[in-house]
Amino acid sequence: MKIRQIIVLALVVGLILLSGLTMAAEKETAITFVTLQDITQNLQPVVDAFQKSHPDIKVKLEGYPFGQLFEVIETKMKASSTDFDILNVDIPMVTNYSVKGYLQPLDSYYAKKEKDEYIISAINAATYKGKFMAAPLNSSSVGLYFNIDLFKKYGVEPPTVDPKKRWTWEKVVQVAQKMTHSDEGVWGLAFDQFSQPYQMLPLAQSLGGKAVSPDGLKASGYVNAKPWIKAAQFYQDLFKKYKVSPLGVPAFQSPELFKSGKIAILVTGPWHVNSFKSVSGLNWGYAPHPYFTGGKVATPTGSWHIGINKNSLHKKEAAEFVKFLTLHEGNRIYFDGDGNLPANKVTLAYAQKLATEKNNRVLALAIYEAQNTAVARPSTPGYLEWESTMAQAFEDIRNGGDPKQTLDKAAQQIDRILAKYAR
Numbered sequence: 001m002k003i004r005q006i007i008v009l010a011l012v013v014g015l016i017l018l019s020g021l022t023m024a025a026e027k028e029t030a031i032t033f034v035t036l037q038d039i040t041q042n043l044q045p046v047v048d049a050f051q052k053s054h055p056d057i058k059v060k061l062e063g064y065p066f067g068q069l070f071e072v073i074e075t076k077m078k079a080s081s082t083d084f085d086i087l088n089v090d091i092p093m094v095t096n097y098s099v100k101g102y103l104q105p106l107d108s109y110y111a112k113k114e115k116d117e118y119i120i121s122a123i124n125a126a127t128y129k130g131k132f133m134a135a136p137l138n139s140s141s142v143g144l145y146f147n148i149d150l151f152k153k154y155g156v157e158p159p160t161v162d163p164k165k166r167w168t169w170e171k172v173v174q175v176a177q178k179m180t181h182s183d184e185g186v187w188g189l190a191f192d193q194f195s196q197p198y199q200m201l202p203l204a205q206s207l208g209g210k211a212v213s214p215d216g217l218k219a220s221g222y223v224n225a226k227p228w229i230k231a232a233q234f235y236q237d238l239f240k241k242y243k244v245s246p247l248g249v250p251a252f253q254s255p256e257l258f259k260s261g262k263i264a265i266l267v268t269g270p271w272h273v274n275s276f277k278s279v280s281g282l283n284w285g286y287a288p289h290p291y292f293t294g295g296k297v298a299t300p301t302g303s304w305h306i307g308i309n310k311n312s313l314h315k316k317e318a319a320e321f322v323k324f325l326t327l328h329e330g331n332r333i334y335f336d337g338d339g340n341l342p343a344n345k346v347t348l349a350y351a352q353k354l355a356t357e358k359n360n361r362v363l364a365l366a367i368y369e370a371q372n373t374a375v376a377r378p379s380t381p382g383y384l385e386w387e388s389t390m391a392q393a394f395e396d397i398r399n400g401g402d403p404k405q406t407l408d409k410a411a412q413q414i415d416r417i418l419a420k421y422a423r
Helices: 001-029 037-053 064-078 095-101 120-123 150-155 167-178 197-206 226-240 254-259 270-277 315-326 329-338 343-355 361-372 381-399 403-421
Strands: 030-034 056-064 087-088 145-147 187-191 263-268 284-287 303-307
Touching: 001 343, 030 037, 030 064, 030 315, 037 064, 037 270, 037 315, 037 329, 056 064, 056 315, 064 087, 087 095, 087 315, 095 303, 095 381, 120 145, 145 150, 167 187, 167 226, 187 254, 197 226, 197 381, 226 381, 254 263, 254 270, 270 361, 284 343, 284 361, 303 315, 315 329, 329 343, 343 361, 381 403
Parallel strands: 030 056, 030 087, 187 263
Antiparallel strands: 087 303, 145 263, 145 284
8 A cells, every 4th residue: 555545544534533532522511500509519429420320411510609699590590591501499489480481391301200209398399380390409407406515504404306295485485594694605595597587487387377378479468467476576585585595696607606505505407417516525416396385386398409491502411410410319429418308209218217227316307397397488489589578577676676567567568579470
């Protein structure tokens, strides 16, 4: 064979190989997941496992702090952005995002038996006008976490983990008064999320209160009804009358006080367990969420769902990852890292087995509450506005505002905002 022919043949083979590599690269699809910065460390192992079984799909995590995440999603969606494909959807935002046309319905990507793998409460929360809008990732629960050493020091019997023997809020206040020692900087009671509706709602719900009208478009007559006024008065009394809870501590900061031994009872959830365990010398216990005497037990619930951007250019690939994360192997991987309640029946059964085998009574109690006492946050297209208005109202009440007047004002503000969704 002549030298020229050999060179030509080599060039042809090279071009063929290059073409093959180019085609392979072109077949690889990159998708972007806009998510909460705090959970990216738990999502990365899921991404790694997914990419091993789906080498043609690359997943990029784009994390943001909690408050900023909602702003980023809103800005991107309003601009009809195609630069991301998947997003975290806080459970009460499903209706809001659906009304605005932000989410791609997921029904065409799921068989009925796949949807049936999620717990029913999560499916209900993920559905808008009969369409499945966001896949449930996990759920949540809240209880009482208490400092065992402080209870021993002040000679007070701590609560039990038995949900049949849960304390009433009235009992909590009585004990918190005995545990409050201002001269030592010790407070009897604190909420992890001071004034935030996620933890304020169960106060009113225990008394029979509703957050909005059935159609989600009216707050007057609901958030300013007697159950809410009574709940708000109780909340204010913790700071002003009983003086068992600290003023001036922002939401999400009290767990640090608990870890330093300055809070006797903290209302929070299992997401802080690993943090508490890491503190040398912190001897803590846990108990069920309280309720009001004569009322019903109502506990916070709901957490992250995963949606697909309606404007995504890679919906099919995005759906593959969403299902892997929330249904299949990825959901167990995520649970192992995150530890919060799964919304998938198979992973929930796995969690229950772990709770039994490892005597993880915190997880066992959370599972019990999620299955028996959980009450969802309101379903309204204006949830973000409802939440921010109510959070400000409860913060004003915390600082001395008249509960009825403050809630009346909040109801009027929310009504004006929700009116735009009724058009």
